[in-house]
Amino acid sequence: MIYFPTLLFSIQAYSATTAFIAGTLIVATVLFIIFTSSKGSDDKLAEKHKVYHVRDRYFLILTLAIIVGLIISLRFLPYEQYQGKPAEEVTVVAMQWAWKMAPGISNATPEAFTGESEITLPANKLIRFVVTSQDVNHGFGIYSPEGLLIAQTQAMPQYKNELEHKFTEPGDYHILCMEYCGMPHAYMIGTIHVK
Numbered sequence: 758m759i760y761f762p763t764l765l766f767s768i769q770a771y772s773a774t775t776a777f778i779a780g781t782l783i784v785a786t787v788l789f790i791i792f793t794s795s796k797g798s799d800d801k802l803a804e805k806h807k808v809y810h811v812r813d814r815y816f817l818i819l820t821l822a823i824i825v826g827l828i829i830s831l832r833f834l835p836y837e838q839y840q841g842k843p844a845e846e847v848t849v850v851a852m853q854w855a856w857k858m859a860p861g862i863s864n865a866t867p868e869a870f871t872g873e874s875e876i877t878l879p880a881n882k883l884i885r886f887v888v889t890s891q892d893v894n895h896g897f898g899i900y901s902p903e904g905l906l907i908a909q910t911q912a913m914p915q916y917k918n919e920l921e922h923k924f925t926e927p928g929d930y931h932i933l934c935m936e937y938c939g940m941p942h943a944y945m946i947g948t949i950h951v952k
């Protein structure tokens with residue numbers, strides 16, 4: 758307990774001193790530049806304007822490139838595919854240590870809600886998962902058949918989190934918990950069969 762405040766103080770003092778020296782150096786450099794720079798001759802002024810002209814053109818070209826790039830790349834943003842109404846809604850309740858899933862929106866309390874750890878969903882249709890938890894925080898992570906994480910949201914008690922996803926490939930997707938929730942956390946596995 759004795760070492761900690763001493764160490765903390767020395768680190769703070771060290772940082773403050775370093776910051777003060779660096780700040781002084783920067784201010785001194787700026788002041789030096791201000792006081793030593795002159796307006797220069799007409800030659801220099803012409804050179805300056807030439808540089809400004811190049812800079813203006815560079816700025817214009819850069820702006821145009823950014824605008825064109827934006828227009829082209831905006832089309833590849835994934836937002837549009839999530840705009841429409843979802844084809845199917847799925848209620849998901851996480852619990853220690855299982856997933857309960859059923860089609861449709863359920864009005865039952867998370868405890869009373871009944872569902873399965875496996876569900877079959879259509880491919881190429883927008884699916885909305887409404888995710889909650891009946892006990893502690895969990896993480897609803899959807900993994901591709903190859904084991905890559907493709908979508909996720911938190912499963913939290915008292916909250917409903919919505920996650921929309923379109924499965925483009927048929928296959929068996931796995932749901933793994935992404936929030937440590939106790940010893941058997943790693944066995945909290947669900948399956949989505951995409952057909």
Ligand SMILES: [Cu+2]
Binds near residue numbers: 935937945
């Ligand atoms: Cu968990």
